Amino acid sequence: MTEAVQSSYDAKLFIGGEFVASSTGQTMPVVDPSSGREIGRLEAAGEADVDQAVRVAHAAFESGVWRDLPVQQRARILNKFADLFEADIEAFFRLETLNNGRPIGETRAQISRLPQFYRYFAALALTRRSDVIPIEGDYLSYTQRVPLGVAALMTSFNHPLMILSKSLAPALATGNSVVIKPSEQTPLTTVRLVGLLKQAGVPDGVVNVVNGEGRVAGAALAAHPLIKKIVFTGGTEVGRSIGEAAARSFAKSTLELGGKGAVIVFDDMDLERAVNGAAFAAFIGAGQTCVCGARILAQRSMYPQFLERFRAKIQSIRVGDPSDARTQLGPVISARSRDRILAMLDRAVKDGAKLLAGGSAASGAGEGFYLQPTALYDADPSSEIAQEEVFGPVTVVMPFEDEAEALRIANGTRFGLAASIWTQDVARAHRVASKLVFGIVWINDHHRLDPASPWGGFKQSGTGRETGIESFDQFTEPRSVTLNMSGKTIDWYNDDGTAKRLN
Incomplete structure (x- = not known):
C-alpha cells in the first residue's frame, strides 16, 4: 500500500485506494504561475487508465460497500473527513496558492469554508425525507431516492477544491462512487484531498482520480458507458461536447459553463460601497471566475464620479507574489492565458473602448504570468470585450439611464450565470432581480456561495445545479413504490360484471 496522503508535488492517479502511475508512461509539468517554473510532474492518464478507474468505481458501487452503508455511517465518515480536512487546512491553503496563483488571503x-460543505450534505443525507403521495384508492404510494452509480467530476483550474467540493460532497452523501478529473494545471490539492477521504474511512474504489489532458482523459471519461452523471465546470464549447457525450449514454449532466456577469449600480447607492463591491466582483481570483463582474453598469447620473473613484481603487490594488499576505492580485494561470487576454485588450481598444486603468502585463511582479487589473469604459455593449468571457482581471464599465436600459444591457448576452444589483431601494432590488435572466443574483454583494444555496446558470452558462437540495437530489433517481393495502387482488379475467379499475 502507498501512503494515504501524497506529500510531493508529483500528481499520480488514484485508483482503487492506491496512488499509481499511468499506463502511458507520459507525464506533464505542473507549473507555479507566480514564477513560471515547474514544481512537479503529473501522470497523464490514457483511455485504458480511465477505463480502469471507471470500472473500479463501478465495481465498488455494485458491491454496495458505500451505496448500501447505513446513511448514519456514511454521514459519520463524511464528518470525520471534514474534521481531517480542517486539521490539515493550512497545508491546503499553501498548496492551492502555489499551484494556481491565488493570493494566500483569498485561498x-x-x-476554510469547504469542510462545511461535507458537513452540510452529511446532515442532509440524515434529514432529507422522501415523499408520500396521495393517490386514488386503497393504496400507499411513496418515493425512494436511489444513487445513480458512477459520477464523473471534472473540475477547472480556478477554484480546484471549491469546485470539487460542490459536487463531491453530495455525490458521496447520496451513496455514489466517483471518478475525478481535475484540471491538468491544478491537480495538487485534489490529490491530497483523496488521501484524506481514505483516512476517514471511505472504502477503496469509491473515490478515484485520473489526471491528464482534457482532450484525452477528460474525453474518455465523458464518453464512458458506465458513467451515470457528469459534472463539468469550464468553457461553454467544451461543455457542449461533454453534454453531447453524456446524452449518448443517457447520463445526467450538470454543466457550469461560461459567464459574463453584470454588476448593476444605481445612483442611490453609496459610491464607496459601489466601488468596493465592483472591484471585488471584477478582480477577486484575478477575474478568473465564471461569475466575475465582467460588465459594470453604472447609472449615468453617477457615471463620471464612479469612473473617477473606480480608477483610483484599481490603481491601489497590490499585484505580486501570491504567497505574500500583502498581495491582493496574483497571476493568471498561464502564459497562454496572459497572452490571450492582452490580445483581447488590444482588439477592444482598436474597436473604440477607452482604457480607464491597467491594460498591460504587470511590471516588477516577478517572472510569472502577471497582468495589471484593468478596466475599460465607453465600450459598445455588443462588442467582443463586452460580450465574450475574458477570464482575467478585466472589466468593462458602461452607463445606463434607467432600469429598462440596465436590464437590456445586462440580459443582452448569451450567458446567464450571475449578476449583482447595488441599490438602497428594496422594491427596486427585488423588481430588477426578478427580471434578470441569470441563475444567481446577489443584492448589494457578489461572489457569495453557501452549500445550502443552488448554484448554476441560464442560457449558455450551463444546465443543472450544484449545491443545495437541488444538487443532492440530482445525484439520485426517484423510485416510485405503490402498495395495495386492500388485501384483495382483482381477477381481471373473471367476467362477473363488476366494474374494474385498470389504472
Whole structure:
C-alpha cells in the first residue's frame, strides 16, 4: 500500500485506494504561475487508465460497500473527513496558492469554508425525507431516492477544491462512487484531498482520480458507458461536447459553463460601497471566475464620479507574489492565458473602448504570468470585450439611464450565470432581480456561495445545479413504490360484471 496522503508535488492517479502511475508512461509539468517554473510532474492518464478507474468505481458501487452503508455511517465518515480536512487546512491553503496563483488571503478565505460543505450534505443525507403521495384508492404510494452509480467530476483550474467540493460532497452523501478529473494545471490539492477521504474511512474504489489532458482523459471519461452523471465546470464549447457525450449514454449532466456577469449600480447607492463591491466582483481570483463582474453598469447620473473613484481603487490594488499576505492580485494561470487576454485588450481598444486603468502585463511582479487589473469604459455593449468571457482581471464599465436600459444591457448576452444589483431601494432590488435572466443574483454583494444555496446558470452558462437540495437530489433517481393495502387482488379475467379499475 502507498501512503494515504501524497506529500510531493508529483500528481499520480488514484485508483482503487492506491496512488499509481499511468499506463502511458507520459507525464506533464505542473507549473507555479507566480514564477513560471515547474514544481512537479503529473501522470497523464490514457483511455485504458480511465477505463480502469471507471470500472473500479463501478465495481465498488455494485458491491454496495458505500451505496448500501447505513446513511448514519456514511454521514459519520463524511464528518470525520471534514474534521481531517480542517486539521490539515493550512497545508491546503499553501498548496492551492502555489499551484494556481491565488493570493494566500483569498485561498485561506475560500478553502476554510469547504469542510462545511461535507458537513452540510452529511446532515442532509440524515434529514432529507422522501415523499408520500396521495393517490386514488386503497393504496400507499411513496418515493425512494436511489444513487445513480458512477459520477464523473471534472473540475477547472480556478477554484480546484471549491469546485470539487460542490459536487463531491453530495455525490458521496447520496451513496455514489466517483471518478475525478481535475484540471491538468491544478491537480495538487485534489490529490491530497483523496488521501484524506481514505483516512476517514471511505472504502477503496469509491473515490478515484485520473489526471491528464482534457482532450484525452477528460474525453474518455465523458464518453464512458458506465458513467451515470457528469459534472463539468469550464468553457461553454467544451461543455457542449461533454453534454453531447453524456446524452449518448443517457447520463445526467450538470454543466457550469461560461459567464459574463453584470454588476448593476444605481445612483442611490453609496459610491464607496459601489466601488468596493465592483472591484471585488471584477478582480477577486484575478477575474478568473465564471461569475466575475465582467460588465459594470453604472447609472449615468453617477457615471463620471464612479469612473473617477473606480480608477483610483484599481490603481491601489497590490499585484505580486501570491504567497505574500500583502498581495491582493496574483497571476493568471498561464502564459497562454496572459497572452490571450492582452490580445483581447488590444482588439477592444482598436474597436473604440477607452482604457480607464491597467491594460498591460504587470511590471516588477516577478517572472510569472502577471497582468495589471484593468478596466475599460465607453465600450459598445455588443462588442467582443463586452460580450465574450475574458477570464482575467478585466472589466468593462458602461452607463445606463434607467432600469429598462440596465436590464437590456445586462440580459443582452448569451450567458446567464450571475449578476449583482447595488441599490438602497428594496422594491427596486427585488423588481430588477426578478427580471434578470441569470441563475444567481446577489443584492448589494457578489461572489457569495453557501452549500445550502443552488448554484448554476441560464442560457449558455450551463444546465443543472450544484449545491443545495437541488444538487443532492440530482445525484439520485426517484423510485416510485405503490402498495395495495386492500388485501384483495382483482381477477381481471373473471367476467362477473363488476366494474374494474385498470389504472
